[in-house]
Amino acid sequence: MIEHVNQLGGQPPHIGPPPTDSTPIVWAWDTTADTLGGHSVDTAATLLDSNERTRAERMIKPADRDRYLAAHLGLRVILAAYLNLPPQRIRLTRESCPTCGGPHGRPNTPDSPLHYNLSHSGDLAYLALGTRPIGIDIEQTPTPQTVTDVLHTLHPKETTELTNLPEAQRPHALARIWTRKEAALKATGHGLAQGLTDPYVSSHPTPATIPGYTLTDLAAPHGYTAALATTDNPE
Structure with missing residues (x-):
């Protein structure tokens, strides 16, 4: 795409x-x-x-x-x-x-x-x-303290995924979650007003499937992570 x-x-x-x-x-x-x-x-x-x-x-x-x-x-x-x-x-x-x-x-x-x-x-x-409605997000890799601060505000499955990772891998995994989630919420127009729990986007290399939307990880320089969300249907 x-x-x-x-x-x-x-x-x-x-x-x-x-x-x-x-x-x-x-x-x-x-x-x-x-x-x-x-x-x-x-x-x-x-x-x-x-x-x-x-x-x-x-x-x-x-x-x-x-x-x-x-x-x-x-x-x-x-x-x-x-x-x-x-x-x-x-x-x-x-x-x-x-x-x-x-x-x-x-x-x-x-x-x-x-x-x-x-x-x-x-x-x-x-x-x-x-x-069609679209959302994008780019973020610098968060600090370990940021991971601790937001860990339990995420979807329970994402919290579990991060907890199961070695500590050194958690910041990059959180960056995946954050950029995918914010891109999706920007595409819907809600933004972060309803918190970070939903939708579930996954910390894994492949984004989770969100009904009605397509999530794509974008190329970004070292130290950054970016994601794109597009709606599958017109307004």
Whole structure:
């Protein structure tokens, strides 16, 4: 389903065929880069909307703010290339949350029928594009303390799987669980509002089957884990 992850660099992205029902598209980029898609990250804020700028301004750490700006610059550059619009013209909105009805469900753009989802962690950002609701997540490998903290908040089968592993293998196994689970929950629009117990996604090398969704582990650099979830049926 995913043959490779496209890389966004300093030059404008080369856009191939658009995503299809059976083939979503994934892009990745370095959020510490100076230039992305032909735009300087220093001027990224001028291409973002007021909500994005407000969120960036609220970040206390300059490094977090810079990575956020680079992540959203890359998002706009790639969407603009597919939609044939200037990056600053892309309208980013949210669907209603299926849990509470608030305006923080799946992200979308009224300018296109394409579905998209963005995730960034550490120095990397991943973006998924599809013709159906989609979710993506990338995470740095967690610490042993994080494993201890979340171990008993997972699905009971996942907790057992992690407990049965040697301690040195648990962080990477948790990264598999976390990215698969968050990708799936982002695809449904629920996010983490209902906790980490469901759905069961497995810590094993092959993801568990979730009715109505397809889970895929994505290629990621050393120290990172990434996963993609796509719906099997249209809205």
